[in-house]
Amino acid sequence: ETWNMPTAYPADNYHTENAQMFADDVASCSNGDLEIVIHAGGSLFKGDEIKRAVQLGEAEIGERLLSAHANENPIFAYDSVPFLATSFEASDKLRDAAVPTLSKVMAEQNLMLLYSVPWPAQGMYFDKEINSVADMAGIKFRAYNATTARVAELSGMVPTQIEAADLKQALATGVVAAMISSGSTGVDESVWEDMSHFYDVKAWLPRNTIFANIDAFNALSPEVQKCVTESADAAKVRGSAKAAELAGGFVAKLAENGMTVSGPGEQLAADLTGIGDTMTAEWLDSTGDDGEAIIDAYKAE
Amino acid sequence: MTTLPRRLLDAIYKTAGFGAALALVAILVLVTLQMVARWMGILFPGGANYAGYAMATASFLGLAYTFSHNEHIRVGIFVERSGVWRRGLEIWCYTVGSAVALYFAWHAIQTPLLSYKINDISQGQDGTPLWIPQIAMAVGATLLAVALLDNLVQVLLGSGLGVDKPLVSLEGLRDRLASPKARAAMFALALLALYAAVNAMTGFDRDATGLKIGVFLFVMFFLLGTGIWVGLALMGVAYMGMIGFTPRNPGSSMAITVWSSASSWTLTSLPLFIWMGEILYRTKLSEDMFKGLAPWLSRLPGGLLHTNVVGCTVFAAVSGSSAATLMTVGKMSIPELRKRGYPEFMIIGTLAGAATLGLMIPPSLTLIVYGVSVQQSITALFMAGVLPGLVLAAMFMGYIALWSVLRPQDAPEPEPRIGFVAAVRNSVLLLPVIALILTVIGSMYAGIATATEAAAFGVIGALLLALLQGSLSFATLLESLLGATRTSAMIALILMGAAFLTLSMGFTGVPRALAGVIASYNLSPFALIAALTVFYIIIGMFLDGISAVVLTMAIIEPMITAAGIDLIWFGIFIVVVVEMAQITPPVGFNLFVLQGMTKHDMSYIARTALPMFGIMLLMVIILVVFPGLATWLPEALKQGPGGS
Ligand code: NA
Numbered sequence: 001e002t003w004n005m006p007t008a009y010p011a012d013n014y015h016t017e018n019a020q021m022f023a024d025d026v027a028s029c030s031n032g033d034l035e036i037v038i039h040a041g042g043s044l045f046k047g048d049e050i051k052r053a054v055q056l057g058e059a060e061i062g063e064r065l066l067s068a069h070a071n072e073n074p075i076f077a078y079d080s081v082p083f084l085a086t087s088f089e090a091s092d093k094l095r096d097a098a099v100p101t102l103s104k105v106m107a108e109q110n111l112m113l114l115y116s117v118p119w120p121a122q123g124m125y126f127d128k129e130i131n132s133v134a135d136m137a138g139i140k141f142r143a144y145n146a147t148t149a150r151v152a153e154l155s156g157m158v159p160t161q162i163e164a165a166d167l168k169q170a171l172a173t174g175v176v177a178a179m180i181s182s183g184s185t186g187v188d189e190s191v192w193e194d195m196s197h198f199y200d201v202k203a204w205l206p207r208n209t210i211f212a213n214i215d216a217f218n219a220l221s222p223e224v225q226k227c228v229t230e231s232a233d234a235a236k237v238r239g240s241a242k243a244a245e246l247a248g249g250f251v252a253k254l255a256e257n258g259m260t261v262s263g264p265g266e267q268l269a270a271d272l273t274g275i276g277d278t279m280t281a282e283w284l285d286s287t288g289d290d291g292e293a294i295i296d297a298y299k300a301e
Numbered sequence: 302m303t304t305l306p307r308r309l310l311d312a313i314y315k316t317a318g319f320g321a322a323l324a325l326v327a328i329l330v331l332v333t334l335q336m337v338a339r340w341m342g343i344l345f346p347g348g349a350n351y352a353g354y355a356m357a358t359a360s361f362l363g364l365a366y367t368f369s370h371n372e373h374i375r376v377g378i379f380v381e382r383s384g385v386w387r388r389g390l391e392i393w394c395y396t397v398g399s400a401v402a403l404y405f406a407w408h409a410i411q412t413p414l415l416s417y418k419i420n421d422i423s424q425g426q427d428g429t430p431l432w433i434p435q436i437a438m439a440v441g442a443t444l445l446a447v448a449l450l451d452n453l454v455q456v457l458l459g460s461g462l463g464v465d466k467p468l469v470s471l472e473g474l475r476d477r478l479a480s481p482k483a484r485a486a487m488f489a490l491a492l493l494a495l496y497a498a499v500n501a502m503t504g505f506d507r508d509a510t511g512l513k514i515g516v517f518l519f520v521m522f523f524l525l526g527t528g529i530w531v532g533l534a535l536m537g538v539a540y541m542g543m544i545g546f547t548p549r550n551p552g553s554s555m556a557i558t559v560w561s562s563a564s565s566w567t568l569t570s571l572p573l574f575i576w577m578g579e580i581l582y583r584t585k586l587s588e589d590m591f592k593g594l595a596p597w598l599s600r601l602p603g604g605l606l607h608t609n610v611v612g613c614t615v616f617a618a619v620s621g622s623s624a625a626t627l628m629t630v631g632k633m634s635i636p637e638l639r640k641r642g643y644p645e646f647m648i649i650g651t652l653a654g655a656a657t658l659g660l661m662i663p664p665s666l667t668l669i670v671y672g673v674s675v676q677q678s679i680t681a682l683f684m685a686g687v688l689p690g691l692v693l694a695a696m697f698m699g700y701i702a703l704w705s706v707l708r709p710q711d712a713p714e715p716e717p718r719i720g721f722v723a724a725v726r727n728s729v730l731l732l733p734v735i736a737l738i739l740t741v742i743g744s745m746y747a748g749i750a751t752a753t754e755a756a757a758f759g760v761i762g763a764l765l766l767a768l769l770q771g772s773l774s775f776a777t778l779l780e781s782l783l784g785a786t787r788t789s790a791m792i793a794l795i796l797m798g799a800a801f802l803t804l805s806m807g808f809t810g811v812p813r814a815l816a817g818v819i820a821s822y823n824l825s826p827f828a829l830i831a832a833l834t835v836f837y838i839i840i841g842m843f844l845d846g847i848s849a850v851v852l853t854m855a856i857i858e859p860m861i862t863a864a865g866i867d868l869i870w871f872g873i874f875i876v877v878v879v880e881m882a883q884i885t886p887p888v889g890f891n892l893f894v895l896q897g898m899t900k901h902d903m904s905y906i907a908r909t910a911l912p913m914f915g916i917m918l919l920m921v922i923i924l925v926v927f928p929g930l931a932t933w934l935p936e937a938l939k940q941g942p943g944g945s
């Protein structure tokens with residue numbers, strides 16, 4: 001049996017490398033009964049096609065930034081509620097709290113949740129020093145989805161729609177002067193060419209989620225199914241550890257290239273927590289009982 | 302003799318064409334609105350997505366209309382030479398074409414139904430249920446199938462030979478398939494061949510890479526060579542690869558990739574730049590550009606042929622694709638150069654070659670895709686493209702000069718020499734073009750518009766120019782719009798086919814296997830670059846550049862890094878080889894576009910472009926010997942103030 005696994009990120013990205021180790025584990029514990037071929041960098045299906053492709057069985061397994069599908073069901077954005085879970089430990093705790101609800105919602109879409117791995121936390125990039133939300137007033141802020149647009153709105157910035165393909169040019173030419181993104185994006189885009197300050201506010205840790213088509217999974221023998229889920233559990237732990245290990249490196253790289261890197265000051269941190277509380281409440285309003293279940297489980301531990 | 306059904310069908314194609322044209326206007330409006338909203342600090346949520354839907358609507362609704370105007374491209378070498386057997390070949394083409402189009406239509410109809418069923422919603426801020434815009438896909442693909450069937454019926458039962466009227470009159474020649482029996486036999490034969498091919502495909506060894514490549518090549522050459530329309534032929538090849546070498550049903554995968562390739566935001570600049578070209582073509586601008594450039598360029602050996610290269614170089618600085626560069630400059634330069642008696646061979650060849658500069662001189666869609674896949678700064682890549690682009694342009698001009706020295710007998714009468722003062726005075730005529738280019742470039746570099754939105758500036762600027770010159774009437778505006786609609790739909794159909802073929806290749810693993818073979822040889826950097834040049838030339842024969850980059854980078858990038866090759870430099874290398882792919886048959890975008898514009902045979906166009914291919918090969922060598930050509934400028938800019 002061969003499974004095709006489309007992913008959106010390049011082969012040398014740690015998510016893809018982790019997925020490759022997962023595929024190797026599956027090949028070995030299934031004694032070669034199940035081979036997972038990874039198609040990195042959107043070379044099979046593009047990022048925004050992957051969920052639909054796996055849902056419909058066009059690919060048996062795939063990796064996707066699930067929060068991109070929040071329009072379908074806001075529950076998919078559980079990992080992107082700003083300032084709710086702001087460390088790797090908290091993100092893993094939130095994931096564990098979300099598994100039952102998320103598995104149920106995904107099963108309704110013919111998807112089997114396998115594992116998820118965080119990106120480094122989202123920080124804020126500016127072209128000047130910022131000490132409080134008041135300092136942000138009127139700055140053009142890159143918004144690429146509803147969450148980032150709302151952050152801009154609540155902090156008095158001007159949300160500016162820029163697609164990923166246009167981002168570098170928009171930064172270079174000052175179309176946007178601020179954005180929220182992980183340290184790895186900053187390194188990928190050489191943000192120091194255009195921005196001066198990075199605030200490691202750890203707004204949220206977006207997660208890449210790996211899921212299989214339920215029919216394809218059910219067609220496997222029980223032994224191979226067990227092999228897949230065990231390999232997924234190992235990938236989950238390994239991926240989180242790797243992300244934590246790399247996170248410091250990205251931030252250091254930003255500093256190395258001349259950016260002023262720091263945590264949020266006292267006033268800024270307090271202001272952002274306020275925005276976080278508002279947005280958590282709004283997310284709970286939109287998700288109802290499902291969201292309540294996740295937050296309750298998260299807060300209970 | 303026009304019967305009611307005939308009039309009805311023609312009216313339907315035309316109506317759909319007008320719908321597509323409206324969608325093109327909608328792209329302009331949406332892109333402009335998004336830009337203006339941003340200037341005013343207002344959020345226009347989902348603007349890019351709406352523009353993408355308009356793009357898809359323009360592409361799909363335009364398909365049948367474009368077909369009825371015979372503007373979809375096919376390889377005509379054998380069709381044109383088939384003489385008395387023409388009807389037989391046309392029956393084959395329309396049978397295969399109808400089969401592919403029906404398959405496409407069936408799955409295009411399934412797409413919105415499926416999206417509705419699984420509640421697939423746009424991932425952008427628009428949050429649109431995707432079944433709504435996908436209705437355009439269902440309608441457009443269905444109409445395309447109707448248009449093909451319509452013509453199949455005509456070649457089977459009537460006296461016509463379909464939309465592609467023979468260039469050489471067949472009047473007086475006996476139609477070997479005049480009798481109904483012969484026609485029925487040919488139709489049955491075509492159906493039988495399809496049935497046999499589909500059945501033969503399913504018995505292959507799925508792991509035999511060599512066999513896969515062989516089958517891909519054979520089916521591709523056969524379908525393209527016999528005159529199947531390129532986009533449909535690519536879909537046919539992709540289908541064969543999927544059923545032959547993967548266990549899956551291709552239809553639904555095809556629908557997913559075709560939809561997302563057709564509805565992409567970054568693609569919206571393509572029809573806008575084409576429309577801009579169509580407007581400029583209908584103004585006095587082409588004449589003016591020639592009058593302005595002529596006194597200067599006519600002093601060079603090779604004369605006004607240099608306007609092809611200079612025009613493309615300048616236009617490349619506003620356009621991200623070679624197709625748009627080719628269309629705009631070609632529409633202006635081909636008629637003018639023909640009028641002045643330059644040899645067709647040189648006009649077509651230098652244009653085909655120089656238009657590839659659209660990919661190298663920033664902005665460049667290929668460099669963006671490359672930069673994203675290998676995580677290199679796009680700005681650095683753009684900067685890296687400038688000098689090699691100018692060197693390449695200079696080499697094209699050198700070729701023209703060399704030609705004029707070697708073959709003085711082919712050159713037309715030199716332009717009448719005018720004095721320096723008069724030449725300067727004539728240059729005033731260049732001001733509108735320069736103003737337009739500065740507007741488009743300036744809007745990008747001043748941060749007023751993104752690379753995609755700059756195209757909207759181009760269209761509005763061209764409209765203003767036409768208005769000021771008094772050459773804009775409602776009729777010319779409509780003509781330019783419909784012309785742009787047809788060309789966009791023509792390119793869109795090929796891109797749809799290429800998207801499906803890319804997916805099929807991905808499933809079969811052919812590009813990965815090929816790249817893996819190269820990796821297994823452990824070559825030195827020089828040998829590696831030589832091998833990769835050959836490799837990209839070969840896959841460039843069959844894939845468009847962006848697909849080639851996307852498909853192979855996952856395997857090639859680690860090899861490059863391991864060999865210690867600079868990734869910025871490699872980006873420019875890959876653009877040159879991808880540029881070469883634009884002018885190699887059987888799948889070369891510039892060849893298709895030029896065929897559409899000039900109605901020349903593709904093999905003729907490929908021959909005219911062969912010297913350009915050689916020059917680009919030389920450019921690869923120059924890049925290897927002088928890597929600083931690509932790496933110096935980005936490095937120098939990095940050292941500046943604000944850098945580190
Ligand atoms: Na360009």
Ligand code: NA
Binds near residue numbers: 842883884885887890
């Ligand atoms: Na080619």
